[in-house]
Amino acid sequence: MPAPSARVAGRDAEPVAEEVSLEIAAPSRIKTGPTRTERLMHSPLGTILPVIAVILLWEIGSALGVIDPIFFPAPSRIARALVHLVQEGVIAQHLGITIRRVALGFTIGTVPAVAIGVLMARIGWLSALLDPLISLTYPIPHIAILPLLLVIFGLGSPPIIALSAIVCFYPAIVNTLAGVRQVDERLVMMARNLGASNRQILWKIALPGALPTIFAGLRLGLGLALLGAVAGEFVAASDGIGAQTWIYWQIYQIDNMYATLIVIVTIGFLTTNAMLAIERRFFGWSKATQKQL
Numbered sequence: 001m002p003a004p005s006a007r008v009a010g011r012d013a014e015p016v017a018e019e020v021s022l023e024i025a026a027p028s029r030i031k032t033g034p035t036r037t038e039r040l041m042h043s044p045l046g047t048i049l050p051v052i053a054v055i056l057l058w059e060i061g062s063a064l065g066v067i068d069p070i071f072f073p074a075p076s077r078i079a080r081a082l083v084h085l086v087q088e089g090v091i092a093q094h095l096g097i098t099i100r101r102v103a104l105g106f107t108i109g110t111v112p113a114v115a116i117g118v119l120m121a122r123i124g125w126l127s128a129l130l131d132p133l134i135s136l137t138y139p140i141p142h143i144a145i146l147p148l149l150l151v152i153f154g155l156g157s158p159p160i161i162a163l164s165a166i167v168c169f170y171p172a173i174v175n176t177l178a179g180v181r182q183v184d185e186r187l188v189m190m191a192r193n194l195g196a197s198n199r200q201i202l203w204k205i206a207l208p209g210a211l212p213t214i215f216a217g218l219r220l221g222l223g224l225a226l227l228g229a230v231a232g233e234f235v236a237a238s239d240g241i242g243a244q245t246w247i248y249w250q251i252y253q254i255d256n257m258y259a260t261l262i263v264i265v266t267i268g269f270l271t272t273n274a275m276l277a278i279e280r281r282f283f284g285w286s287k288a289t290q291k292q293l
Helices: 036-041 044-064 075-088 090-122 124-137 142-153 157-181 185-193 198-236 241-250 254-282
Strands: none
Touching (some): 075 254, 090 157, 090 241, 090 254, 185 198, 198 241, 198 254
């Protein structure tokens, strides 16, 4: 009988591939949530632990003479100066003035920014008109316009409030514009097919979907409003916590200067965390918010 042929039904026999066994390694541990370390680092205690470590190293370095106490007084000296300023009523008096300026500037800057951003996102011709103006003026260092504000408003609170409003206007309008534009257009089309009006689409679909992004812009704007107010007080005012910091630098009271800087940092920290808490409370369903939890 003829030998078995290498061809089968007119086709070349396919080479037999070697059998390869693949092993899928199962994960040794399935992550079901944040670890204890991650929860600690995201807690209020975990937030201040690095600060405490830096203060301790600073104090030790000052005691050993490694850090120059003339330019960097020991934290214990700064704490005593802060307590003295609080007891004298200096902090309460000037901090209240600064907070009022920040609140006014933040309100004046963000309320029209959100309104204009929503309108730009829903009205094409308005966006085409204002987009170039925003793109042109946004890169300008806002502190550079303080001399112009001083010419217009003079010294005192008005130029400081105006600067604070300007610096928080841009993040609010940019985030609002981006948030409303990112709303799923399929939802808008479905609503139109069901007979929804433009006003209903705006209030029921566009704004709720854009609120997390809008609020992120407001949180950023609040920090910048504080920055603008303090920077304006350096030059344009004789009262306010920023003005006191500048005065203490001029008369070379370094302990008091650091004490007022601590107050500014504390206010910024508290306002930022308060806004984060509000964001987590009301916008926890947002993916962008969940990444911060």
